[in-house]
Amino acid sequence: MTGQFLAELVLPGELGSVRVARHCVKIILTAAGHQDVTDVQLVVTELVANAVQHSISGLAGGLITLDVRSIGDQLARIDVMDDGGLTVPRIRRSHTLDCSGRGLHLVAETALRWGVGDNALGGRVIWAEVLTAARAPAAAPDLAEVR
Template identity: 45%
Template sequence: MGAEAVPALGLLGSVELPGVAESVGTARRYVRGVLEKSGLRDTYDAELLVSELVSNAVRHSESGRAGGLVTVVVANCGETVQIAVGDSGSATCVPRVPAEPDEDAEGGRGLWLVSEVALSWGWYEGAVGRIVWFRLARR
């Protein structure tokens, strides 16, 4: 097998976006472009889940305040791709998955959707905020 047939592991791209609702679409387009450039054909799940995480970051973290930022990082992990969304965190709100999402509610299904679609996901607090990540199979 030639070296060109082995995918390079590691960072595929990252982008820092303003913590505003309009950044959700920008993040979705960014992830689609990075994944397509890396050879992935099916980007729908990645676009859907990054939309949910960026929406949550803007709505529920300090990144949604004036001047706040959200960071999206895309990495090739061999058989999977990992996407992480970093925000400024929140002293009053932590990521949680509802046992049963309210079908009539306007929100509240984002992390439930991530937990249902992703191979794995998680979150942690870092020195500069919160990171929420998920992994999907490369296809």
């Protein structure tokens, strides 16, 4: 496994776990010295929601496990493990009016790297590595050049 292990969260496979996962990951990474965890929270939201909606973990009694790791002080790794499912997670092509199907696209755009694999218990793991360095503030427009 890559990085320094910070925490493991085991949550019920229900949509309410998405909020809990976001909150806990923010606290864990902030306590470990990471400055900007907003992108990590977005990735956690998408990966946990997908695990609930598209895996066996979303059935009654199912569980989702998150491992939180620190790779230095500017990169976090999140592993989301579920009980597997009938489909393989992949980026879908969504149409303008679709209400879903953009989660892994967001993960791919936000994370430096991400991937999908099988875990030792017969389920799957989706992982992502996300920058946590503080972002530079957006430059204010030069009003002298705005006409």
